[in-house]
Amino acid sequence: MAVGAFQASPTNTPAALVPTGDWTVQNVVLVDERVDLLRGLLNSFIVTGGAVAGTLVLGLPAGYALARLRWRGRGALFAAMLAVQMIPFQLLMIPLYIQVAGMYGLGDSYLGMVLPFLVNTTAVFIFRQYFLTVPDSLFEAARIDGAGELRIMLTIAAPLVRPAIATVVLVTFIGPWNEFLWPFLITKDTALQPLAVGLANFITNVATTMPNPNGAILAGALALALPVVVVFAALQRHFRAADLGSGLKG
Incomplete structure (x- = not known):
């Protein structure tokens, strides 16, 4: 993908790691002219950052309470949380849209895009399991x-x-960052749409009419995937066993 994004004529067949031929940044320039990559990236970071912040602020105490505190109804709430994870998000979109856009009036807003992702039940489950150890x-x-x-x-x-x-952080980042259906449904203002929505519209309506459609599509895909790779690279050193017994004597 990265190689094809900077080739003058990428093909549909797998390219060599260092292919021969003309190299160009024109693919990225043409995509930016039609999508505004910087604006799309900023919108994606705002939506995703809000989801990550909400999950940490709300999910960390929730996981701690489910793991370490004793209170009536704890088991029932945990079972209900697991049941929610079995419901596909797509089934909830229409009632969510009616609630967020109709009742709350949050259509065409960052808050409207963030609200359904503000608490991640998977994150609460992960926190609970770790706190139990x-x-x-x-x-x-x-x-x-x-x-x-x-x-x-x-x-x-x-x-x-x-x-x-x-x-x-990584799991929560990937979901909202790559989400297309909900931002597309709740936001019609192109100035507020995340990069995933802008690129989908570009590929559907514009890319096939360009002289180098493969290069343009690969350039857009690279712009969308690169931040996820950077976040994973920054966090990968933390994916290790915690020293849970370091504070114990003996």
């Missing part, structure tokens, strides 16, 4: 010292589950 003695010692639950979560539990946080 933290030794109980760490929590008991902190409570004896007078620490509240919020302080225990932020200063003791969260640093020990950094692999879970990295996993959640």
